[in-house]
Amino acid sequence: MIGLGLLKAMKVTLKNALKAPFTIQYPDRKVGIIGAAKNEGKSTVGLMATQPVTAAKAALSMYSVPVNIPQNRRFRGNEFTWYEDRCTGCASCAKYCPLGIIEIVTSPGGFDVQEGESYAIDKFDIDIGRCMFCGLCVEACPYDALHMGSQFERSKYERDALVIPVDELRQALRQPSSWFRPQFEERDYDPFRDGPEDDHYKTGRHEMPDQETLDQRWVEDR
Amino acid sequence: MTTQVRTEPITVNLGPQHPSTHGVFRMRVTFDGEEIIDVEPIFGYLHRGSEKLAEERTYVQVVTLTDRMDYVGSMLNNQAYMLAVEKLAGVEPSPRGVWLRMIASELQRIASHLVAVGFLIQDLGAWGTPLIYTMREREKILDLFEMLCGARITNSYLRPGGVFMDAPEEFWPAMNAVLDELPPRIDDLDDLLTDNDIIFSRTKGVSVLTPEQMLDASITGPMLRAAGVDWDLRHRDPYDYYDQVTFERPLHTAGDNFARYWVRVQEMRESIKIVRQCEKLIEPGPVRPDHDDVPWLLRPPVGDAYAAIEHSKGELGFYLVSDGSISPYRCHVRAPSLINLTLLREMLVGELLADMFVSFGSVDINMGEVDR
Ligand code: SF4
Ligand code: SF4
Numbered sequence: 001m002i003g004l005g006l007l008k009a010m011k012v013t014l015k016n017a018l019k020a021p022f023t024i025q026y027p028d029r030k031v032g033i034i035g036a037a038k039n040e041g042k043s044t045v046g047l048m049a050t051q052p053v054t055a056a057k058a059a060l061s062m063y064s065v066p067v068n069i070p071q072n073r074r075f076r077g078n079e080f081t082w083y084e085d086r087c088t089g090c091a092s093c094a095k096y097c098p099l100g101i102i103e104i105v106t107s108p109g110g111f112d113v114q115e116g117e118s119y120a121i122d123k124f125d126i127d128i129g130r131c132m133f134c135g136l137c138v139e140a141c142p143y144d145a146l147h148m149g150s151q152f153e154r155s156k157y158e159r160d161a162l163v164i165p166v167d168e169l170r171q172a173l174r175q176p177s178s179w180f181r182p183q184f185e186e187r188d189y190d191p192f193r194d195g196p197e198d199d200h201y202k203t204g205r206h207e208m209p210d211q212e213t214l215d216q217r218w219v220e221d222r
Numbered sequence: 223m224t225t226q227v228r229t230e231p232i233t234v235n236l237g238p239q240h241p242s243t244h245g246v247f248r249m250r251v252t253f254d255g256e257e258i259i260d261v262e263p264i265f266g267y268l269h270r271g272s273e274k275l276a277e278e279r280t281y282v283q284v285v286t287l288t289d290r291m292d293y294v295g296s297m298l299n300n301q302a303y304m305l306a307v308e309k310l311a312g313v314e315p316s317p318r319g320v321w322l323r324m325i326a327s328e329l330q331r332i333a334s335h336l337v338a339v340g341f342l343i344q345d346l347g348a349w350g351t352p353l354i355y356t357m358r359e360r361e362k363i364l365d366l367f368e369m370l371c372g373a374r375i376t377n378s379y380l381r382p383g384g385v386f387m388d389a390p391e392e393f394w395p396a397m398n399a400v401l402d403e404l405p406p407r408i409d410d411l412d413d414l415l416t417d418n419d420i421i422f423s424r425t426k427g428v429s430v431l432t433p434e435q436m437l438d439a440s441i442t443g444p445m446l447r448a449a450g451v452d453w454d455l456r457h458r459d460p461y462d463y464y465d466q467v468t469f470e471r472p473l474h475t476a477g478d479n480f481a482r483y484w485v486r487v488q489e490m491r492e493s494i495k496i497v498r499q500c501e502k503l504i505e506p507g508p509v510r511p512d513h514d515d516v517p518w519l520l521r522p523p524v525g526d527a528y529a530a531i532e533h534s535k536g537e538l539g540f541y542l543v544s545d546g547s548i549s550p551y552r553c554h555v556r557a558p559s560l561i562n563l564t565l566l567r568e569m570l571v572g573e574l575l576a577d578m579f580v581s582f583g584s585v586d587i588n589m590g591e592v593d594r
Contacts, residue, residue, distance in 0.1 A: 005417035012414040013351065022358050072365075074372035074390070096518070098283035134286040134378045139386065140518070148372065179372045185390060 027153075028064040036063045071150070073178045073190045076133045079149030080126055081176035082169045083200035086145035089119035096140035101127040124169055128154070129162035139180045144204040147176030150191040174198055229255050238267040242345060242579040245589025251570075251578070258578060261570045263563060268593040276553035281307050281520040282381065284553065288540075289376040291555065292591040294337045297323070297330035297367070298533045300380035305461055305529035306540035307382045311522035316511055319384020320462050321504040325397075326370060326379060327531075328493040328500070332404070333363040334534035335444075335486040335493075338586040342483055343415060345583040346424055347576075352415060359407050362400045369393045382520060384510035394501070401494055408490055416484065425479035429569040429581035432477060439564050443536025444485045445585065449477030455532040467499040479577075479584040486586070519548045533558050535586050555594060559587040 031039065036058035037047040048055040057063045089106035105123035138148050151173065156162050164172070175191045178184035183205050189197070197203055237248035246267035252260035272291060276284045288299040301323055308315055340356030364374040370389055371379035379385055415421050431441075433449045446453050454471045456464040472488030474481035510516065522544040530539035536558025545551040562585050569581050 003419065005419045005422070009414045009418045012410045015410075016355070022361075072369045072372070072390075072392075074370070074387075075368060076372040096280075096283070098279055098286050132286060132376060133373065134376070135372065136283065136286070136378075177372060180387060182387065 024069060025067055026069065028066045030061045030064050031058065032061065033058040035065060039065045071192055073150075073184070073192065075148075075150055075152075075177050076135050076179050077149040077151045077177055078128050078131065078133060078154050079151040079172050079175070080128075080164065080169065081147040081149050081172065081174045081203075082124065083145050083174070083203065084121060084170060085200045086143050086204055087121060087124075088143055088145070089121050090142065092140045092142060093137035093146050096136050098134065098136060099130055099132070101130045102137060103127075121166060124166040126164045126169070127162065128164055129159045135179050144181065144183075145200075147181060147203065148179045149173075150175045150177045176203060231259060238264075242582075243589075244341065244583065244587060245592075247587075247589055247592070249566075253575060256575045258570050258573055258575065261567045263566050265560070265563075266593050268589045270594065272594045273553050273555060276550055278549055280518075280548045281311075281522070281550065282518065284550070285378050285380065286376070289378055290590060291557070291594055292334075292533070292535070292538075292559065292588045293375055294588060295330055295334045295534050296375060296377045297326045297379060298334070298531065298538065300377060301327045301462075302529060302531040302533065302538045303540050304380045304382055305531060306527050306542045307520070307522070309529050310525065310527035310542050310544055311382065311516075311520055313383045313511065313516050316384040316508050317463075318388070318504060318507040319381075319509040321500050322370075322385045322389060322509060323380050324462050324464070324467075325497050325500045325504075326367070326377075326385070328496045329363050329366060329397075331493045331534045332490045333360045334586075335490050336360045336363075338486055338534070338583075339411065339415075339483060342479075342580065342583045342586075343421070345579045346421065352411075355407075355411065355414070359404065362403070366393065366397055366400060369396060381510050381516075383516045384508075386510070388509045397497070397501070401497060404494055405491065408487060411487060416487065421483075422480065424577070425483065425580065425584075426476070428479045428577050429573055429584065430476070430478045431565060431569060435565060435568060436477075439561070441536065441562050441565060443533065443558055443562065443586075444489065445482055445536070445562055447471065448474045448481035448485045450475040455530060455537055459530075461529070461531055463500075463503075466503060467496050469493075469496050479580055482584045482586075521546060521548055530556065535559055535588070535591075536562055555591075557591045557594060559585075559589075559591040560593075563587055563592060 033047070033055055034044055036054060037044045040047055040051065040054065042050065054063065089104060091104045094100070094102040094104050103123060103125040104121070106119040107122055109120055135148055138146050173196055175196045177191055178189065231252050231254045233250060233252045235248070235250055237243045238246040248264040248267060250262040250264065251258055272287045276287055285300055285303060288303045289296040291299050336356040336359050340353040343352040367377055368374050370393060371377050371386070431449060433451045436446050436449060437451070442453065450473050452471055452473060455461070457471060469492045472485050472492065474484050524544055524546045526541065526543040528539055528541045530537050537556065538558050539556035541554040541556070542550045543552040566582070570578055573581060
């Protein structure tokens, strides 16, 4: 019958109209006075008493709180996490990058008491303006020195500013994603829950040698 | 009293930058009044030379290029490419890896069909609502992909012989939740659209293609099945472990826009069934062969190989020629989107202006794949 289908369709629309919206407001969402009080860590009355301006703003829906979008720990973000202590300058990552956008310059002469001689990294530039976050560089790194990051808010106004130079990489927030790093999943590390990880021994697949082995090595290397 | 109004044909250039062309596609259309009398499709505005780029990359690096061919069906592209590489290099895939990639590609098929259906309805003029419904469902599947491989669209999840890493433990409950949620949503979609009189009158009998026409033009996929030809590579020439799962192949006989839409909606249900069976059959084990068997720098013996899968849009095939080095000597893609578009003139001539983009959308093309 003509029209019955339309009624059926209307029913679906009505059903969905009553549901809570699926949309996520990004980067922040407007909240009312109760939400504002929660964000400030006060009771509603307390907020009105101590911060009347904030309370008035919230009442006029001019107050917003940031939104945390749930992400998964394998998320391939763009702030690469790099542990200089682990990196040997082998340039496997540069070789495996399909676009060849990692530029590495090393010079001999780095020296580590425990590990012996190594290369010093002079340049480790990643041009993330051309990066496609495939993660192959991370997969290629034999020493677990390079990890995908977990952040994504890194837009810039100029293309040149998108190159991550080595100095920035050294100071970057080290919150590695667990993409291609099974050791993270074994010990249930979630960058979004557990925060940054600065101990490079914990992020690698290779155990930290115990003191005895280190002493031994120190003697043998002599 | 009627007077004869003299009309003359007018040629309109549509695209390449037109919101309804699903990308950058250009058509030179000649109208007589509202009726289309000639169509000339012009391809190539999104040509990125993926096939040529593949020639100077290693076999693993090419995965990232296949993601970007049909960007609403990345997992399926990965799968077709990996099958070709495995055939070429004689790699024996790991069973768990194969099950995982079957799960991933069936989920991707649902996501791809959701996009196709949503945009088809949007082309009909239903701005927003149905599209947002289908996108909402797709978003959940993309969340699953993010769990699996850290990316939502450009997955690069598959590797020669399997997948790059096992699914995390939180993936399975999440996947089951999505699979439980999907059938009622598809029922909703059915209620909203399939029985809808407006959709009926707009799509029934429009742009009919006969099976003979389509077989001559080697059109595959839901378009062919909408005309009643039972041709599905998952059934006809089972790759991976499709011979171990059972599923039905929804067929429609009309071959018009409505049939193409209908087949896609029904195929989503079958994909859900396949994923559920895969989940039962999957067993623990390694997800990819040892590095000794499949090294990073794969050097397949001299020769060539062709492998095809049933993509959500039709038969997607990769033809690879190896000269024994670390990168393919030649890579050719049999792109279903491009071949399915070849009958565009036959579909459109004689139809009305308002139905033009509906018919175009019912082919379910993706410009990234058409031009590559
Ligand atoms: S993520 Fe991919 S494109 Fe980006 S630097 Fe690593 S290998 Fe290159
Ligand atoms: S990050 Fe890893 S692959 Fe790259 S140079 Fe350092 S050790 Fe080698």
